[in-house]
Amino acid sequence: MGQIVLARIDDRLIHGQVMTAWLQFTGGNHIVIVDDATAGDEFTKSIMSMAVPNGIKLSILGIDDGAKLLADIPERHKIIVLAKEPQTYWQLIEKGVRFDEIIIGGMGARKDRKTFHKNISASEEEKETFRKIVGQNVKMKIHVIPDQGSQAIEGLL
Structure with a gap:
């Protein structure tokens, strides 16, 4: 059975950091974007x-199909889930997908968001969702690129 080697929140989805640093760091061979x-x-x-x-599989799926694929990883x-x-x-957790850890990589500024930590922004609704996810014993941390340190979010909520 396969495994999830990285679950990342990033409103840019695929970009240079994911393609270079995180692919190498995790050894990922299949990127699954979950976004309707x-x-x-x-x-x-x-x-x-x-x-x-080349050599990296890409699946771009809505939440329902993403949950099905992640429930039975080939x-x-x-x-790498993005x-x-x-x-x-x-929503994936509610559909039975299990995550050990989810990292926050890039959540940029927008009207409904305020600064959460350094260059990471979050709305009140998103912070409440963080709390719900952490309440399911899923570790959450801010970790922009692998060779930089990470910050657990519990103390920021």
Whole structure:
């Protein structure tokens, strides 16, 4: 059976840090993006597929299909799960997907968000979702790139 080697919240989904640092750090060989809007946008899906190195499988799925794939990970798949928002992870957890740890990598500023920690922003709803996820014994931490330190979020909530 395969495994989840990284679960990351990043509103940019696939970008340079994911492709270089996290792929090498985790040994991931299958990126699973879980996002209903992205899964329904053929143009965005084609752009993202061009950003993935050869030999790395990419699946861009809505929440229901993402939950199905993550519930029964194929043999030898080392999966990096990417989602834009913590609510996506909460929905996956509600559908029975188990995570040991979820890292927050990139949550940028927008109207409903305030600074949460350094360059990470979160809305009150997102912070409440963090609390619910942590309440399910899932470790959550801010960890932008592998060679930098991480910060557990419990003390920030």
